[in-house]
Amino acid sequence: MGSLPFPLVLRDDAFAPPEGLHTYYVLAANGLFLERHTPLFSVSVPAPSGVPGLHDHAPGLRLRLPRVPAVLVERAVGFFRAVWERWEGEGILLLFYAPSLGRFALGAPPQVLTGRIEHGCFRAEMHLDYLPCPAPAADYLCVGTMHSHGAWAAGHSAIDQHDEEYEAGLHVTVGHVTRPRPSFVASFVVGGSRFPLDPATVLGRFERARRPLDPWFDQIVLRPRDGAAPAAARDGGRR
Numbered sequence: 001m002g003s004l005p006f007p008l009v010l011r012d013d014a015f016a017p018p019e020g021l022h023t024y025y026v027l028a029a030n031g032l033f034l035e036r037h038t039p040l041f042s043v044s045v046p047a048p049s050g051v052p053g054l055h056d057h058a059p060g061l062r063l064r065l066p067r068v069p070a071v072l073v074e075r076a077v078g079f080f081r082a083v084w085e086r087w088e089g090e091g092i093l094l095l096f097y098a099p100s101l102g103r104f105a106l107g108a109p110p111q112v113l114t115g116r117i118e119h120g121c122f123r124a125e126m127h128l129d130y131l132p133c134p135a136p137a138a139d140y141l142c143v144g145t146m147h148s149h150g151a152w153a154a155g156h157s158a159i160d161q162h163d164e165e166y167e168a169g170l171h172v173t174v175g176h177v178t179r180p181r182p183s184f185v186a187s188f189v190v191g192g193s194r195f196p197l198d199p200a201t202v203l204g205r206f207e208r209a210r211r212p213l214d215p216w217f218d219q220i221v222l223r224p225r226d227g228a229a230p231a232a233a234r235d236g237g238r239r
């Protein structure tokens with residue numbers, strides 16, 4: 001701090017404008033500001049280019065999470081494929097990890113598919129609302145999500161409205177769910193910053209879709225836009 005050409009002060013509870021200084025920087029909850037006081041004006045302005053005399057700092061990520069086992073990836077794809085084939089909808093699963101056990105688990109959160117009734121069948125829009133779900137056991141932490149883009153590419157940004165909902169963690173999107181080789185996009189998101197990842201570095205190698213767990217489907221609610229009552233997926237909506 002002593003080597004800075006202009007002092008940097010924190011805008012904390014103890015903050016008071018430094019006496020006798022004509023130029024200094026203020027680090028506040030809402031960013032960095034430059035303060036200047038001259039005989040003719042006093043001004044406080046945002047200082048987006050930083051503090052003179054400090055070094056640059058770069059964003060970075062070092063992930064110490066093991067790869068998600070292929071069997072879980074394959075079961076997730078089985079779930080996403082079924083949701084697409086039944087309702088042309090997206091699905092989402094939460095990814096849990098127990099550091100003490102070195103084990104992953106998937107859980108289906110309560111999720112609502114909004115759509116319309118066509119010829120007596122529910123057809124989802126590419127939109128999904130979901131709520132958190134409890135971890136499968138005490139040692140497990142929620143470390144991310146996996147969700148699907150149906151028959152579209154995993155990286156299809158026009159249909160991805162989930163970015164702003166992401167908690168800190170690993171977020172995987174699965175596309176082309178009916179193909180033998182679905183597409184995967186992975187990123188790690190923290191505080192609104194996104195680190196794109198090579199899916200092969202975080203996911204086991206997909207070979208074939210596996211049967212999803214039946215209770216996952218109990219978490220799906222179908223909500224028609226035409227005013228019909230929402231229905232639990234298990235009560236109907238199949239082709």
Ligand SMILES: [Zn+2]
Nearest residue numbers: 159160161162
């Ligand atoms: Zn999406």
